[in-house]
Amino acid sequence: MKLQISTKLLETIQQHGAASYPHEGAGVLFGKVHPTYIEVQDLMPMDNTFDEAQRGRRYMIDARGMMQAELTAEGLGLDVVGIFHSHPDHPARPSQYDLAHSLPWYSYIITSVDAGAAGDSRAWRLQENRAGFDELPISIEDQEAAA
Amino acid sequence: MTIIRIPTPLRAYTSGMKEVEVSGDSVGAVLSALAAQYPLIKPHLFDETGEVRSYVNLFVNDEDIRNLQGHETALSDSDRVMIIPSIAGGREESDQHLNKATYQHDN
Numbered sequence: 001m002k003l004q005i006s007t008k009l010l011e012t013i014q015q016h017g018a019a020s021y022p023h024e025g026a027g028v029l030f031g032k033v034h035p036t037y038i039e040v041q042d043l044m045p046m047d048n049t050f051d052e053a054q055r056g057r058r059y060m061i062d063a064r065g066m067m068q069a070e071l072t073a074e075g076l077g078l079d080v081v082g083i084f085h086s087h088p089d090h091p092a093r094p095s096q097y098d099l100a101h102s103l104p105w106y107s108y109i110i111t112s113v114d115a116g117a118a119g120d121s122r123a124w125r126l127q128e129n130r131a132g133f134d135e136l137p138i139s140i141e142d143q144e145a146a147a
Numbered sequence: 148m149t150i151i152r153i154p155t156p157l158r159a160y161t162s163g164m165k166e167v168e169v170s171g172d173s174v175g176a177v178l179s180a181l182a183a184q185y186p187l188i189k190p191h192l193f194d195e196t197g198e199v200r201s202y203v204n205l206f207v208n209d210e211d212i213r214n215l216q217g218h219e220t221a222l223s224d225s226d227r228v229m230i231i232p233s234i235a236g237g238r239e240e241s242d243q244h245l246n247k248a249t250y251q252h253d254n
Contacts, residue, residue, distance in 0.1 A: 024237060024238070026234070026236075033155075050235070050237075054237075057237045057238050057239075057240070058235065058236070058237035059234075059235065059236055059237055060233070060234065060235045061233075061234040061235075062233065063204035063206075063211060063231050063233055064211065066204075066231045066232060066233070066234060067204075067206055067209065067229060067231045070152075070154065070229065070231060071209075079155050080154070080155050081155065083234055083236075085236055085237075087237075087238040088238065089238075090238035090239060094236075095236070095237060095238050095239040095240075096239065097236060097237045097238075097239070097240075098236040098237065101202075101234075101235045101236050102236065103156040103202070103232055103234075104156055104159075105155060105156040105158075105159065106155070106156055108236070
């Protein structure tokens with residue numbers, strides 16, 4: 001299983017992470033899940049609604065925000081396929097806190113933001129038994145040329 | 148009959164169904180009916196004590212049931228119930244800054 005995304009959308013994720021620094025930034029991924037890959041086709045940056053004092057190391061997308069994201073995806077004919085968030089001054093790997101709070105099936109794109117500059121983005125999916133995450137290789141696919 | 152919208156992470160437990168039609172006159176009743184119709188979804192909606200899990204949020208149309216009458220909220224046939232997960236996460240507790248050498252080695 002791999003995660004397919006365009007350069008433009010990946011840049012949007014990285015810019016959102018950098019703009020949110022020193023807080024964590026987050027948003028919702030829209031697309032389709034195919035038998036062998038997850039296709040991210042659009043996204044929706046969201047407010048981090050965690051307590052402000054802890055937004056440098058925590059994010060939350062509250063229920064109302066998620067409901068709006070679900071309705072937006074529905075309107076686009078897409079599914080909510082995952083979540084993106086940033087790790088300020090920390091690697092683009094899931095933390096124990098991520099493990100405890102992640103949902104199965106969603107793809108999670110984590111972007112490392114080092115001193116305000118976006119670094120790596122890596123994609124992960126929770127294992128069925130919640131023991132850990134599997135990394136999804138990110139495949140950049142730009143289709144503008146074919147349009 | 149009320150339509151319940153299933154969020155993507157839970158569709159594996161409803162045979163891939165995006166929406167499920169169940170009967171019941173309150174939010175609590177349709178949630179129980181959903182769990183009876185699709186038993187595999189039950190542990191993801193309710194904890195061991197039968198309480199709805201903390202990450203499960205319920206909306207009737209576009210209103211959070213916490214602003215209505217909770218699980219007692221009455222439903223009519225035209226209402227749609229949405230199950231919406233809460234989303235949270237964050238980096239490791241340590242304030243240690245990113246060690247680039249370790250990070251690259253890790254890749």
